Amino acid sequence: MAFDKALSTIRDFFNHQRKPSKRRVVGVACGTVFMAVGLDVFFLQQSLFKHLLIEEKKSELPPPFDPFNVQSRVDKDKNPVGRLITVHERKTIMELLGESPEKPYGLVVGAMPLVILHDTAGEISSETLHAQKQYSRGPLGDGITAYIARDGEVIITRPTFFTPDRPTATAYEKGLDFLDESQRNRSLRTIWQTLDPKTRQTHLRKAIAELDPSFVKFTNRAALWLNASSERAFEAWQSRNHHSLDGAKTTAIWAIANLCQKVLEDNQRAIALVSSPKNATQLRQTCQRVNPTLQANRTRVGAAVNVELIQQRGSDCFTADIEVITYNNLDGAIKIPANRAVPLMLYDGEAYTDGQYEALKTFYLKSVLAAGRFPQMVTHYWLDQGLGKVIGDHCDPRGLNLTKVYSLISDALGHPPGTIYGIQPQYGRNPQKGDNVWWSEAILGSMPRSQEDQASLSAP
DSSP: OHHHHHHHHHHHHHHTOOOOSSOEEOOHHHHHHHHHHHTTOOOOOTTTTTTOEEOSOGGGSOOOOOTTOOOOOOOTTSOOTTSBOOHHHHHHHHHHHTOOTTOOOOOOOSSOOEEEEEEOSBOOOHHHHHHHHHHOOTTSSOSOOEEEOTTOOEEESOOSOSOSSSOOOSHHHHTTTTSOHHHHHHHHHHHHHHBOTTTHHHHHHHHHHHHOGGGGGGHHHHHHHHHOSOHHHHHHHHHHSHHHHTTHHHHHHHHHHHHHHHHHHOHHHHHHHBSSHHHHHHHHHHHHHHHHHHHHHHHHHHTEEEEEEOBOOTTTTOOSHHHHHHHHTSTTOOOOTTSSOOOOOOTTSOSSOHHHHHHHHHHHHHHHHHHSBOOEEEEHHHHHHSSSSOOOOOOOSTTOOHHHHHHHHHHHHTOOTTOOSBSOOOEESOGGGTOOEEOOHHHHOSOOOOHHHHHHHHOO
16 A cells, blocks of 8 residues: 555656746755655665756645655564664664754765674773774774774764765775775876876875865875885885874875766866876776776765774684694784684673673664664675675674674664564675674584574564
8 A cells, every 4th residue: 555655656746747947956865765765665876866857836746755754664574774764763762872852863875874893803902992082083093983892882983974084994895896905006006107297296185175175184195105116115114104104095095086086077187187198098097997996985985884892812713723823824924822713702601792782782773873774784704705706804793693783773672573784694604605794613602593583582
């Protein structure tokens, strides 16, 4: 019934499109969200109504859809990921978090918002994290939004959620499924070298200023990264001058992405940037090759928040003594002190504390408010190895009971038992078979119950 009503409303909407004398553009997000909620699908394609022109006869049009006035919603598949939060859900979350009713609405449109889960594989003191909180801004610091300490303290190091103006924290955010990192870096430096040497610094400064005037002070740092003969050479230099070079690569990538976008939109722009027509051709071709990676980078970073659970190093992703010994014998290995496989279980049999699980629930709810939608919770392990192409070797967060996290969230929101807020957990060490939460019983004990088993146990 709701489906038929939605179709009827949409047909009425299009039937009122006659050639007008006065025209106006219908907002992208508003029109798209209207269709998505009516059809029980949420794709938010930003271009759908981008150039739609209609008469200014408001009385003849259906009332505009208000994405922040959704009263109720039933998730028949127990999966609200991607949909808008309802008025009741927003009120519940704000009460749970102690937020003011006047808190501005957030809304992430376009790409699916992600909450990316990590573990630190090493203890980090609260003092260190609070110092980092004062430092992490724009391209400086790391791309992590929050850290969750063993006692459950949540230290938010980047208060602005879902912003593209931060460094990447995963290979996925870098867009390495399009182009590997070494090829990307060579392409960016090639683009830099094709620019007219007399004006390239000016163009770099302008490209950075167009993104954010406050980032212009990092222009010289960006130029140092672009001028480096190789990544290894820059890293050696950075190891001796860390704070004076922090943010160099991130700022350079942002600037070249901005410059390439303009070059690909206007052929004449390439000619104006270089000293010879031959270089203009090379500039356009290199921009074409690297642009999908750069655009994926900006889109994905802006639609994701990363959270680190403080966890001991253990034996990294190794589960057998021989694996650890072999690794420790490699040149350049950051040796595992125990020289054997190390369990991550606590005395109560879990790798993470109850305080960390509660804090992760709270962080997810904060992310829901910031996105205006239910983000998809994913693991770093799954992004690196479970999307059909291996782009990294991370296995974190090791031993996280994602089923338990989902249960805590659904209980808090009054959703049915078994509701999921991200990937359907499959525990193990074989991403080719669908494992998306790293779990070794030798290291972590028995695997958690499946989502279905958990729901059946909770059912009356």
